[in-house]
Amino acid sequence: MEILKSIFYILVFPGALFTMVAGLWLAGVDRKVIAKMQKRIGPPILQPTYDFFKLMGKETIVPRVANRLVFLGAPVIGFISLAIIMLFIPIFGFTAFSGSADLIVILYLITISGVALIVGGSSSGSPYAGIGISREMVTMMSYELPFVIILLTVAKKVGGADLVFSMDAIGAWQRANGSLLFQWSMIPAALAMLLVIPAEVGVQPFDVAEAETEICEGPLIEYSGAALGVFKLNTAMKMIIMTGLFTSLFLGGFTTGIVALDVLIFVAICTVLTLLCMTTIHAVTARLKIEHLFRFYWTFVAGLAMASLILVWCGL
Amino acid sequence: MMQHFPVLAVMLLFLSAFIVEIFGAKSKAVAQGIAMIAATVSAGLIYALIKPVMIDGQIISYWMGNWAPVEEYAIGIGYEVDALSLFFALLVVTTFWLSGLYSIGYMNKDHHLGHYYTLYLMLSGSVLGLVMTGDIFNLFVMVEIMTFASVALTAFRNFSEGALEGAFKYLVIGSMGSSFTLTGIALLYAECHTLNMAQIASILAGGLSPTAIAAFGLIIAGFGVKSYMVPFHTPAADAYTVAPTSISMIFSGMVNKAGVYGMIRMIYIVFRAMDKGTVQQMLAIFGAVTMFLGVTMALAQHEFKRLLAFHSISQIGYVITAVSLGSALGLTGGLFHAMNHTLFKGLLFLTAGAVLKQVGTTNLDKLGGLSKRMPHTTICFLVGAGAISGLPPFNGFASKWIIYQAIYTKAVESGKFVYVLCTICALVVSVMTLASFIKVTQAVFFGQLRKEHENVTEAPFSMRLPMYIMALLCTASGVFYDFVNKYLLHPAANAALNISKYIDAMMGPGYAANARVSDMSVEPVAFSYWNPIIWLVLFGVLFIGAALVILGGRNERGQILSSSDPSQAKYDTFFSGEKEMYSQVGGSDLFWGFKSNWKGYYKFMEAIHSGIVNDYASMAVVGTAVICLCMFLFMR
């Protein structure tokens, strides 16, 4: 019975299937709203889903200079790591798996999905991919610093004298004491997280790694067919995961008690967050250059996160 | 019978060094054979000690020449193997055995192999003796033998660029470090009038006098030079680059662990200073600076082995920070990371050696696309790179995670903000390590193959076998962490924190009680992230993911195609419509955005690492001065 339940969690909800569906929904909403902002009609909301199934049916071409094993294995590794993360993120009181160090595991799994993109691009042997992975890695280095500071801040705030890295415990604390967003010392950290999300997912203005006009999609240039479909799916899954992480870290304070209703409210909040931190910024800004991106994250965003850490450290 | 094993292991290595020198000059096979037999027997003797020392908890003590203590006073040289010593001894024997195996293939075109194996055996014997001795002057003598053998081996290929220079700098800085250690030992002798570490520990239990504090500072500086902490790290970069790769692997795997072992032994057992806030903070700050400096310098390198050398320095920074915290969690994390560093850094150096031997160069700007010609080396390299970056399921993840937890817990317990900065530094350095290895992957293994490397072959099997073994150990020690903890780490951490047993085993029962030596109790460290449910998760999701990629994407005949035929343009890489040509993005072209932001820092760093011996010596003197000053001003 336990095994069946675990398999259900892994494969259907909140594991692979739920993440895929919710991620593709968010990607569709994102595209539609940008189009409306730009006075176009835009594609239907299910367009990313259609794209995914279309790509599944296309032929995968492996370039001559590519390392075949790594080339085909990289999207699979990325997919696995992202599907596992969702199992650790609590949806307003319902957690599939919880350990004592979820935050660090989530941090590393997100890193692995980024590494999967990088290694896949590198193995394709194209020089455009080489430039793309260099930029992607610098982007990862840029947003890791504020991201770890935010996680350390949350751990200290919730735990007090002992540190708490477990998502379940963070959720329980928020249900008892009110959401973290409403503690005023955590507001800079929340702002920093809102700025980290677009860089992780790779939307403008932080998508210099996939700059379509300069390096023709960067790491993904030689990908086609099912492998490309899985990579695009990974990007969509990252949307729901990052906004879901923000929701459970900063807005986890209430629950209605019914799992299905909680899930709907969760996805609704994630949609609002997507519109706030990804769509709006995407529609109104241009792309940053890589050195500006690095400087932005290591000065402004890290400064916000650090301000929160110092406030929490002083006991506020 | 068991108590003779440590001395036998060490003496066998020294004896066979002399035998190889006499008989090995004429024939390569004789030299190799004697060296491998000696290494295997020695390794077997040390592995046989696992059961009594680690599992049953005995401490093996052996007095040379049977000079047992007379009237509670130690007069002979004692060898004492407790769990901490055995932990490091296991690392040492594994490393030099695998290195010997690798040398068979790697050094087969060099001359004077008799001398090589003599020096190799002396180096191994000296490090093994270092970790197992209980006498402080014997420790110093072993350190000196290690320095000589290392310097001679660094300069072994004296025709290659920079070998002599690297060896000279290593000798100067290393000798200065040894002199500091000797001064510290002399001061310690003046204070305690004995050379036996157990007896010194019980004499110093009453409190540290100013002489003892001075001795402590100097000895820590001396062992800092041996373990390549900043600012003593400069000869490491040169020496690791120019030494033959099988020796570089020994350097990064054994020699700097000897420095770390010396530090742990001094801090925890002899001086019992691990609960003094000054020592903890000073070493934590040194460790954090080492981590950061190592990795940022590594990102700017153009040469594969020099990059690996800077990463070695950075990872030892992790170990020093973890060990300095004075808690059981920190010690476990530090020891585990030391073990993992030996495994994954050894693996990375072996792959670098394979590339050097097969291709002829390790310049990152001149390589590329080798994964097509050397697939096994590529897989081993990817395992090593994943382990060092701390990706699950490799061992780097487990040990780094324990270290992060240890530092942050210490920050919260002691309330000092400096530990929070150390945690942030550790996490950021981890990402930068990952970046550095992505750079090497792209520059060496992926990307486009140069015309002149089109006939490169895979490394011979005798060179690949140690790589496979180490890759397997990397993965196994990450996955079966509980097993490693129960049998290796927990006894070792326990031994470092329970000093009275150490003293009693050496000097006779009841001695420690007389000297009012007190203990710390250690609970095993729980590590609950890895349980069978996770296996189920991975399996299920792997299945879907593989299915997605494999089932989709086939053409009408059901295959995923590729072709090595250059006339099929479908399989060319995309060049915006132009003809395909050689264009490799590698080495210095990567991470431009990062490097341009840190221009001032890199200019300063490159000016400091000028290659001039005097500058390096001044840095060492300044480092020692800072350590001694910290000790004196703040030791409370």
Next chain:
Amino acid sequence: MIIVNYIASIILIVLGLYTVCTKKNLIKVVLGLGIIDYGVNMLIVSFGFNDGGTAPIYQMSDLLNGVSTKFFVDPVPQALTLTSIVIGACVDAMALSLVIMIYRKYKTINADEVRRLNG
């Protein structure tokens, strides 16, 4: 407690460190290493001094009488110093042989020019 010896050995060590840190000729650097070693050796042997003691050698007559009335200096530091002198000699020999080979290869022994490995 011979203050003069201690001060002299500290001065030797400092002079040796100064030489290693500032002199450009590689042979002078090696000499500096040697001076540090000699300073440390003197420090060690001075630690063993007991005022009024003789050489630490038993004669047959003392042993046969059963009780020794001799008061001698500590023999252990003398043993340590002998070992250390030998080690110092080996370091100097190895360093000088490296300097000879460096001269053959680089045609100079100025530290400012022997710096092909840098950065």
